[in-house]
Amino acid sequence: MKYLGIDYGSKKVGFAQSDDEGRMAYPLMISPNDNSLMKDTLEIVRAMKITTVVIGESVDQKGKPNEIAKEARKFGMQLENAVDVKVVFEKEWYSTVEARKQPGKEGNHEVDDQAAAIVLQRYLDKVNGPSIADDEVLPEDDEEETTTESW
Numbered sequence: 001m002k003y004l005g006i007d008y009g010s011k012k013v014g015f016a017q018s019d020d021e022g023r024m025a026y027p028l029m030i031s032p033n034d035n036s037l038m039k040d041t042l043e044i045v046r047a048m049k050i051t052t053v054v055i056g057e058s059v060d061q062k063g064k065p066n067e068i069a070k071e072a073r074k075f076g077m078q079l080e081n082a083v084d085v086k087v088v089f090e091k092e093w094y095s096t097v098e099a100r101k102q103p104g105k106e107g108n109h110e111v112d113d114q115a116a117a118i119v120l121q122r123y124l125d126k127v128n129g130p131s132i133a134d135d136e137v138l139p140e141d142d143e144e145e146t147t148t149e150s151w
Contacts, residue, residue: 001021002022002049002052004017005121006053006054008055009033010033012031012033013032014113015113016113016116016117018120028044046083050085053088055090056089057072057092090123092118
């Protein structure tokens with residue numbers, strides 16, 4: 001399954017894509033939030049054969065959707081009606097701030113694609129469950145436990 005992540009902002013929109021297995025998220029591009037946004041997004045969805053779009057749902061410190069979240073929801077509904085794709089919303093706090101703290105991006109204001117990748121990765125981690133590394137069990141020692149004398 002191929003996923004598209006969106007960090008929807010009033011001026012700019014960040015895009016991220018998943019790998020073909022839907023496990024890892026990667027920054028894709030930043031687009032202005034203007035009249036061509038829907039058309040451009042539809043082109044991406046079709047060209048990349050996206051099955052699910054994950055839109056960051058910006059919330060305030062009380063966990064309530066803020067004004068930009070309402071616009072993002074409207075955009076998500078329009079997208080879902082325009083093309084055969086599932087749209088889901090992932091609550092997000094400070095993904096842009098987190099993106100600016102990544103190595104090489106400190107203080108950079110052009111991180112909307114990185115923020116979209118953070119939102120998408122959080123969603124993918126939920127959908128995919130624990131990673132293989134988390135499931136690995138260390139081999140048990142077959143030797144009998146021996147006691148050591150204290151020094």
